[in-house]
Amino acid sequence: MDQSVKTQNFRLLQTAKRLNEQYHIYAVSRGLSDPAANILYTLMEPDGVITQNDLAIMWCYPKQTVNFTIQGLVKKGYVQLEQLPGGRNRKSVSLTAKGQAYCREVLTPLIEAEERSLLRLSEEERALMVELGEKQCAYFEDEIQKMTKEKEQA
Structure with a gap:
């Protein structure tokens, strides 16, 4: 990695x-x-x-x-x-x-x-922080779901 x-x-x-x-x-x-x-x-x-x-x-x-x-x-x-x-x-x-x-x-x-x-952050920084946090969380959820499905199928 x-x-x-x-x-x-x-x-x-x-x-x-x-x-x-x-x-x-x-x-x-x-x-x-x-x-x-x-x-x-x-x-x-x-x-x-x-x-x-x-x-x-x-x-x-x-x-x-x-x-x-x-x-x-x-x-x-x-x-x-x-x-x-x-x-x-x-x-x-x-x-x-x-x-x-x-x-x-x-x-x-x-x-x-x-x-x-x-x-204390700009409006743009706040919007970006929220957007990226939600995006990364969704991607991580997707990765965990893939891993748990693989484990269930093994």
């Missing part, structure tokens, strides 16, 4: 790890687990109905992790579950008024910091 590709891949992995570590540090400083912070973050401005299954897919968490985290957020009064019609166990997940207030206090400063950091 081309040494520059190895080096670039390693740098990208390190950067992703550093970014994830910053989110972890922030969550812990606010008394939240990473899954709880990510779930609350998602529920702040939902794009339609969100279920526990949706959250598991969005954040690549096992369903058990999402369920456990949601139950803890329900106990704290931050989240509520509502049965959806047509599904025997499908429930929507949403913030309560207490949860909305908590997110404004705890997560809005995080979102503002994210936005300030992105605004």
Whole structure:
């Protein structure tokens, strides 16, 4: 393999790890687990109905992790579950008024910091970063699918 590709891949992995570590540090400083912070973050401005299954897919968490985290957020009064019609166990997940207030206090400063950091890049740099990140992720998913299919067929 081309040494520059190895080096670039390693740098990208390190950067992703550093970014994830910053989110972890922030969550812990606010008394939240990473899954709880990510779930609350998602529920702040939902794009339609969100279920526990949706959250598991969005954040690549096992369903058990999402369920456990949601139950803890329900106990704290931050989240509520509502049965959806047509599904025997499908429930929507949403913030309560207490949860909305908590997110404004705890997560809005995080979102503002994210936005300030992105605004330090030019609009073109931001667009390119998003485009290339999505493209590389799609290519990597394709490579992993090929490898897992080959393994299944062997």
